[in-house]
Amino acid sequence: MREEEKQLVRRLSFFEHVPDEAVDELLKGALVQQFPSETILFHQGERPDFLHVLLEGQVGLLGVGTDGKETVVEFMNPVESFILAAVLTDAPYLMSAKVIDRARVLLLPAAPLREQVNTNARLAADMLASLAKHYRMLVRQVKDLKLRSSTQRLGCYLLALAEQSESGSSVTLPVDKRLLAARLGMTPENLSRAFSNLRPVGVRTSGQTVTIGDIEALRDLCRPDPNLED
């Protein structure tokens, strides 16, 4: 494992307070691998052998229905771990993980990690914080799905992207529109309709680029909750 990769791993919030030696110990059996787009890292229903840590690229966590229908529950960006809840409880994955954009992934063996968590209070407490963050992401999503229209969901998503972007009025969609529609809980057709509904507040798309003409009007329409959004 390269020094640069070790530095990336240390950016995981739950390794923040762990001494170097303990991290080195955990990384002993770890592998770093490159995966091309579309690679399935694991399937829903399998038991976790590793905690995956995304170092580079993008991964989607997918839900698959009993009829084979597929949706996106969440996207993972570097540096992020997935899926703690399954790995720590040694329970079958409820989601599959698929590479969306060429990914470099650290595979951290699950068994030694579980052992460390059972004996190292600091690590366990930091993992609680990380899991709590992911729990809260899902609470936000459930509220989003149940309380907002498709148009408002898209609007709030664009506003969140705009917050992170430098210009603030032009954002780049991180995934194609088919995946975005799944993440937002709508069909591609509904996503097109939602974009059309946002034209009156100056939202225009050109490929992956979205410009927001009137950000205040978009806020008024979609009413994101400044205290509770991510």
Added chain:
Amino acid sequence: MREEEKQLVRRLSFFEHVPDEAVDELLKGALVQQFPSETILFHQGERPDFLHVLLEGQVGLLGVGTDGKETVVEFMNPVESFILAAVLTDAPYLMSAKVIDRARVLLLPAAPLREQVNTNARLAADMLASLAKHYRMLVRQVKDLKLRSSTQRLGCYLLALAEQSESGSSVTLPVDKRLLAARLGMTPENLSRAFSNLRPVGVRTSGQTVTIGDIEALRDLCRPDPNLED
């Protein structure tokens, strides 16, 4: 605090491995209170002072939109704690908690709990397991909302109730239909329609009682995932 209440609290999975003295220590500042139906235990946006433990009755975790619209994210049944993610990270609640059915609730002061978690690896690991369980409940719900029709969601919900019931073919809805509709992410009108759509497989309602005429046909229609449902 009564001995019977202490016994109830010990049923929380994350106290399973904690020695009696440590639990007693945590319970020192705790209160047990009775609340009538409709009581708001805390509001979305507030910071947690206590971890709530439901000893008796029923509580709903509600999401409230910026337009005041309200939905049910999840129901809590005894003995269950809420909301670990907010309490342990000292973050504003993303949901409100409302008493649905006369509740007896233990209020466990948050600050000493957080301290214990930071020093007691066993407690922290058990809390991780509890939080993981709640995380997985939400993953199931997001998949349910994104992959299933309203009718299938209702059908899977009834099948889950039937699994827990003694007769297997007759179940009692734990909440009224307005709350059930919110939990399942639909309007009361859509819930009525979903019940109608289940009539061909022998689903009949009478007040809070639902009988399932042909459980195999209901399974075929709704296709729950036996490995991944709760």
